Amino acid sequence: MSTLETGRNFLKAVLWQEGGRETSDQQRGVPHPPLALPAPEGSQTVELIPPERFTVGDIPLRQAIEQRRSRRRFAEGALSLEELSFLLWATQGVQRVVRDGLATLRTVPSAGARHPFETYLLVQRVQGLDAGLYRYIPLEHKLCFLAEIPHLAEKVTEACLGQEFVGQAPVVFAWAVVPYRTEWRYASRSHKVIAIDVGHVCQNLYLACEGIHAGTCAIGAYHQEKADALLQLDGDEEFAVYLAPVGKLHPADR
Numbered sequence: 001m002s003t004l005e006t007g008r009n010f011l012k013a014v015l016w017q018e019g020g021r022e023t024s025d026q027q028r029g030v031p032h033p034p035l036a037l038p039a040p041e042g043s044q045t046v047e048l049i050p051p052e053r054f055t056v057g058d059i060p061l062r063q064a065i066e067q068r069r070s071r072r073r074f075a076e077g078a079l080s081l082e083e084l085s086f087l088l089w090a091t092q093g094v095q096r097v098v099r100d101g102l103a104t105l106r107t108v109p110s111a112g113a114r115h116p117f118e119t120y121l122l123v124q125r126v127q128g129l130d131a132g133l134y135r136y137i138p139l140e141h142k143l144c145f146l147a148e149i150p151h152l153a154e155k156v157t158e159a160c161l162g163q164e165f166v167g168q169a170p171v172v173f174a175w176a177v178v179p180y181r182t183e184w185r186y187a188s189r190s191h192k193v194i195a196i197d198v199g200h201v202c203q204n205l206y207l208a209c210e211g212i213h214a215g216t217c218a219i220g221a222y223h224q225e226k227a228d229a230l231l232q233l234d235g236d237e238e239f240a241v242y243l244a245p246v247g248k249l250h251p252a253d254r
């Protein structure tokens with residue numbers, strides 16, 4: 001099979017059809033994997049502003065949809081912790097744990113409510129946060145600090161194949177997938193729906209950015225191994241799938 005055929009077949013739903021459904025670990029009775037990764041033991045955590053206290057982001061939906069654009073330049077300034085809290089909630093915020101602790105309902109949809117993503121942040125300019133690598137803890141709406149990253153801007157640019165505007169952003173969202181979270185339920189039917197799922201996450205980021213006079217740009221062109229190394233991922237059970245730099249709107253885009 002050519003690589004084009006392999007790619008096209010990945011987009012088809014044939015694996016869902018009668019006869020093509022292999023047994024999943026869920027059907028075999030294997031216990032479900034954690035809903036999200038916990039903060040590493042002993043790591044420093046940062047409380048975020050809870051959604052009921054948000055004072056930002058309240059613009060009409062139609063305006064957000066009309067104004068949304070991919071932004072490749074940003075203002076010099078920092079994001080506030082409340083703005084960052086709003087963006088994290090809008091993209092992966094947990095609203096409810098359901099099915100006896102087996103699934104979460106969040107601000108974005110996900111096939112089978114599996115929510116297989118982890119959100120990493122490469123922070124350079126967010127008020128109240130030291131620069132470095134963080135991970136969102138969605139069940140607690142907190143951040144955990146993972147590491148200082150020397151030469152962060154250069155490394156982000158390099159991981160994004162020389163796209164300098166990514167390295168210049170105050171914060172870069174980087175979504176990693178833990179594929180087993182979806183595979184547990186859907187086996188090899190998982191990968192198409194995982195790719196669809198992550199699009200919803202990034203679209204909410206685009207719309208939420210409009211609500212805080214910020215901008216983002218989806219990044220699908222990146223170097224897999226370099227991005228995984230930067231995010232300190234094993235590249236197998238967890239690996240990068242999508243990135244998005246965020247910053248306040250450049251004066252010329254306001």
Ligand SMILES: Cc1cc2nc3c(=O)[nH]c(=O)nc-3n(C[C@H](O)[C@H](O)[C@H](O)COP(=O)(O)O)c2cc1C
Nearest residue numbers: 068069070071072160163199217218219220221222
């Ligand atoms: C899956 C995906 C991957 C993308 N990857 C990149 C990228 O690596 N670099 C970039 O500058 N823009 C990237 N974009 C942004 C598109 O170029 C942009 O959406 C398109 O030009 C239309 O512009 P608009 O978003 O302002 O409507 C990506 C968009 C999507 C949806």
